[in-house]
Amino acid sequence: MKKAVRNILHNADKKTVCHIAEKYKAADSNTADRIYNKALSRMNLQSDSLEVSGTDIVRRSPAIQRFFLVAACVLVVFGAVIGIMKLKAPKRRPIIDNPVIIATATTATQTTDKTTTVTVSGEEKVSKTTVNRSTSTTSSRSTVTTSHTSAVRNSNTTTAKQDKNKNTTTTEKRMTEQEIIEFERNNYASCMSRERAILKGIIPADTPRVTLDQVRRIISESLSCREIEAKIKAINKYEDLTAFYGTEYWLDGSRNRIIYITDNYMAVENNGGGMITYITSTNGDPYSDSAKKEILFSTAEKLKNIPESHQRERMIVEGFGNYEAPRVSADEARAICSKYTRFFDASNEIKNRYYYPDRLYKNVLEVCEYWLDDKGKDILLINYDIGCIQLIFNADTDSLRREILMQNNAVFGETPESVVFTHHEALIRGKTSNDIERLYYSDIKKLAAGCSTTDELAEKIRKEYRYADITTTSADGTRKEYFALRSPMAYNVDFLILSDNEEYGIEYLEIGSNIRERFNPGTRQFEAVF
Amino acid sequence: MTEKDIKLKLKCSPEEGFRALFDEYWSYAYTIIYSILRGTGSRTDVEDCTADVLSDVMMNYDTSRETSLKAYVGTTAKRRAIDMKRSMNTHTARNIPLDEDTEYCIPSDDNVEAETESSDISAIILKKIEELGEPDASIVIQKYFYDRSSAETARLLGINPVTVRSKLHRALKKLKKALTDMGITL
Known part of the structure; x- marks a missing residue:
C-alpha cells in the first residue's frame, strides 16, 4: 500500500503535481529563506541574512554604487525639471537641421498664377512639378503655392504665419491637421510623422528628404535592415508615413516614388524579415497592382549567403546585434x-x-x-x-x-592526459566539412560483417569519417579515437572507439545506457563486454 | 495577494515585488522542480534550481504582459528543471529516456489509454488524501510525495514526530478503506 501510494504520487501527472504545489507547503521556512537568499545572490542583490555555502561567491554591492544611484536620481529629476521648463517656455523658431546629404538641391519658386517648382539634384534625375493654384484645395502634398494662398486657407499652420512675419516670398502649402487625420484614418494604424512635425513647427517645411541614391549607397555599406533604417533616419528624421505594415519615405513629396521599409525582423522565414523596396506608381497608391517594385535589400536574401553555423553574423544581419558587440576574453572564460x-x-x-x-x-x-x-x-x-x-x-x-x-570525463571513463577535438580542429583549418554523413550503429555492424580483422574495420571507419571526433591519450600512452554515431534516440550520443591497444580493439559505447560492445574478428560481430 | 498586486509591486518596487513573488510562488516552483529532479538531484540541487527559476522570473518577466505570472513561473520551473536533469545525467553518464521529457513527448496510441488511467488514479488518490483532512493529508503528502522522514515532517508541521507516525498509520488505514470502497485495491 505504502509503496503503491508513493509510486502513484511520484508518477503523478502535471495536473496533480500542480494541485499539490498549490495546496501543500513544499518545505520549511529555513529552506525558503535559503532559497530566497540564493535567488538574491543570483541577481547580485544583497540580503542581510545572506548565507554563504559551498563555493558560491557572494558579491556585496560596493558603497560607491549607492552614490551613483543617488547621482542618477538627481540627474533624472534635474532632467525632468529642465524638460518641463523647456515645454513651458515660449515656442522658438524651428531649428533647421543640416543633415548630411550628398546631393545638392536648389529650389526656385515663382509667384505667379501658375507655380513651377524645379528641383535639380546632383544625383537624382530632374523632377518637375507644375500645379495650377486654382485647383490647389484638393491637390497633393507636393503642391507649392505663392504666399497669397495663406490668406485663402484660414487653416494654414504656424509655419506659414512665421514665414509671413519674416516677409519671405514663399510658403509651402501643407496638409491641415484635419487632412492628416483623414489620411491616417483611411490608412489604418498609421502616422504621418513628417507632416505632423512640420505642423507642430518641429522641422521646417523644406527639410530635405533622403534621395534614392543615398539609400542605395547606405544599403551598399550596411549589413542589416535595422542599420540601414537607422542611417536613413539620421538623414530623414521624420518619415512620411509609419504604419503597422512598415515605413514609407516619399522621395519627392508624393506617394508616387517611395522607399518602403518593412522591419518585421522576427519573421525572416515567413515574409523575408526586414526588406527595403523602391516603389514607383502613377496613381499615388504604391500598393496597387500597377505599381513597380524593386527590392533594394532583403534580409532573407542576405541570409542565404551565410551558413546556419555562423550564428553571430546571422544575428547581426537579422538586426539583433552589431559587430562591435564585446567578445569573451580568455581570462574571463578562465574566471x-x-x-x-x-x-x-x-x-x-x-x-x-x-x-x-x-x-x-x-x-x-x-x-x-x-x-x-x-x-x-x-x-x-x-x-x-x-x-x-x-x-x-x-x-x-x-x-x-x-x-x-x-x-x-564520464564519457571517457578515465581522466585522459590529452583530449583533442580532431574533427573540429580540422574543420577550423578548412580540411573537412561539417556535413559528413555520420553512421548509425547498424551501418557499423554491416561494415563489420565484411571484415575479418580489426585493422580492416578500423580502416573502413576512418575512410568513412576521415577524422575522429575526439582523440584521447591516456596516462599509459593508449590512444583512442572516438567517432560519434547517429542514434535513433534524440538525446543520445553513441561512440565507436578505436584503440591502438589490442586489448580494447574496436568498441561501441552507448553512453545513455552504458552498453559496451567489442568487435570480435572471429565472428565478425560486436559482442557485449561485461 | 493577487497576481495583479504582485505585478504592481514588481513595477513600483522591485525588491518588495520580488519578496511578494517569492512568498507566493516559491513553494509552487519548488514542487514542480522537485517532481522532475526527484531521484536525480539532491535537495540542494532542487533549492538551487528554485532560486534560479525565481531570479529568472524576476529578471525576465515583463510585467506589462497579460499572460499569467503563475503559468510563467510553472513553465520556467519545468524547463529549468529538465535542463538541470539533462546536465546532471550527462555528468553521471546517463541519459534521460525520451518519454521522461514531457515537454517534447508525443504519446503513442498505445500509451494514451494507460496515461489517462494513471492520471485518473493519481487524481483520485489525491482527492481521497485531501478528504482525510488536516494535518493527515499534509503528513501523507510530505511522506510519500516529498519523501520526508517523520522528523522532518514533524518539524515542518510543528508537531511531535511520534504524533506524525501514529497519524500517518491511521491516515493510511483510512485511505485504504476509502479506496477499497471505491473498488480500488493497491
Missing part, C-alpha cells in the same frame, strides 16, 4: 570556469553573457565557438555532449595550443 564545478553552470553563464556564438555546429555532436578575436584565430570551444570547455589558440596554424578549462 567563469574556475567559479563553477559543473559544466552546466559555466557554459550557461557564458551563454548568458555572450548569447550568440560565432559558430554553432550541430551534426550529432553540438559544438560552439566563441571567438576571442574577429578572425577566429583564438577560440573558446564548448562541446555540450562531452561537457568540455577548451581554449584553442592559433587555431588555424600548426602552432595550435589547447588549454582545457573544464572537462567531464
Whole structure:
C-alpha cells in the first residue's frame, strides 16, 4: 500500500503535481529563506541574512554604487525639471537641421498664377512639378503655392504665419491637421510623422528628404535592415508615413516614388524579415497592382549567403546585434570556469553573457565557438555532449595550443592526459566539412560483417569519417579515437572507439545506457563486454 | 495577494515585488522542480534550481504582459528543471529516456489509454488524501510525495514526530478503506 501510494504520487501527472504545489507547503521556512537568499545572490542583490555555502561567491554591492544611484536620481529629476521648463517656455523658431546629404538641391519658386517648382539634384534625375493654384484645395502634398494662398486657407499652420512675419516670398502649402487625420484614418494604424512635425513647427517645411541614391549607397555599406533604417533616419528624421505594415519615405513629396521599409525582423522565414523596396506608381497608391517594385535589400536574401553555423553574423544581419558587440576574453572564460564545478553552470553563464556564438555546429555532436578575436584565430570551444570547455589558440596554424578549462570525463571513463577535438580542429583549418554523413550503429555492424580483422574495420571507419571526433591519450600512452554515431534516440550520443591497444580493439559505447560492445574478428560481430 | 498586486509591486518596487513573488510562488516552483529532479538531484540541487527559476522570473518577466505570472513561473520551473536533469545525467553518464521529457513527448496510441488511467488514479488518490483532512493529508503528502522522514515532517508541521507516525498509520488505514470502497485495491 505504502509503496503503491508513493509510486502513484511520484508518477503523478502535471495536473496533480500542480494541485499539490498549490495546496501543500513544499518545505520549511529555513529552506525558503535559503532559497530566497540564493535567488538574491543570483541577481547580485544583497540580503542581510545572506548565507554563504559551498563555493558560491557572494558579491556585496560596493558603497560607491549607492552614490551613483543617488547621482542618477538627481540627474533624472534635474532632467525632468529642465524638460518641463523647456515645454513651458515660449515656442522658438524651428531649428533647421543640416543633415548630411550628398546631393545638392536648389529650389526656385515663382509667384505667379501658375507655380513651377524645379528641383535639380546632383544625383537624382530632374523632377518637375507644375500645379495650377486654382485647383490647389484638393491637390497633393507636393503642391507649392505663392504666399497669397495663406490668406485663402484660414487653416494654414504656424509655419506659414512665421514665414509671413519674416516677409519671405514663399510658403509651402501643407496638409491641415484635419487632412492628416483623414489620411491616417483611411490608412489604418498609421502616422504621418513628417507632416505632423512640420505642423507642430518641429522641422521646417523644406527639410530635405533622403534621395534614392543615398539609400542605395547606405544599403551598399550596411549589413542589416535595422542599420540601414537607422542611417536613413539620421538623414530623414521624420518619415512620411509609419504604419503597422512598415515605413514609407516619399522621395519627392508624393506617394508616387517611395522607399518602403518593412522591419518585421522576427519573421525572416515567413515574409523575408526586414526588406527595403523602391516603389514607383502613377496613381499615388504604391500598393496597387500597377505599381513597380524593386527590392533594394532583403534580409532573407542576405541570409542565404551565410551558413546556419555562423550564428553571430546571422544575428547581426537579422538586426539583433552589431559587430562591435564585446567578445569573451580568455581570462574571463578562465574566471567563469574556475567559479563553477559543473559544466552546466559555466557554459550557461557564458551563454548568458555572450548569447550568440560565432559558430554553432550541430551534426550529432553540438559544438560552439566563441571567438576571442574577429578572425577566429583564438577560440573558446564548448562541446555540450562531452561537457568540455577548451581554449584553442592559433587555431588555424600548426602552432595550435589547447588549454582545457573544464572537462567531464564520464564519457571517457578515465581522466585522459590529452583530449583533442580532431574533427573540429580540422574543420577550423578548412580540411573537412561539417556535413559528413555520420553512421548509425547498424551501418557499423554491416561494415563489420565484411571484415575479418580489426585493422580492416578500423580502416573502413576512418575512410568513412576521415577524422575522429575526439582523440584521447591516456596516462599509459593508449590512444583512442572516438567517432560519434547517429542514434535513433534524440538525446543520445553513441561512440565507436578505436584503440591502438589490442586489448580494447574496436568498441561501441552507448553512453545513455552504458552498453559496451567489442568487435570480435572471429565472428565478425560486436559482442557485449561485461 | 493577487497576481495583479504582485505585478504592481514588481513595477513600483522591485525588491518588495520580488519578496511578494517569492512568498507566493516559491513553494509552487519548488514542487514542480522537485517532481522532475526527484531521484536525480539532491535537495540542494532542487533549492538551487528554485532560486534560479525565481531570479529568472524576476529578471525576465515583463510585467506589462497579460499572460499569467503563475503559468510563467510553472513553465520556467519545468524547463529549468529538465535542463538541470539533462546536465546532471550527462555528468553521471546517463541519459534521460525520451518519454521522461514531457515537454517534447508525443504519446503513442498505445500509451494514451494507460496515461489517462494513471492520471485518473493519481487524481483520485489525491482527492481521497485531501478528504482525510488536516494535518493527515499534509503528513501523507510530505511522506510519500516529498519523501520526508517523520522528523522532518514533524518539524515542518510543528508537531511531535511520534504524533506524525501514529497519524500517518491511521491516515493510511483510512485511505485504504476509502479506496477499497471505491473498488480500488493497491
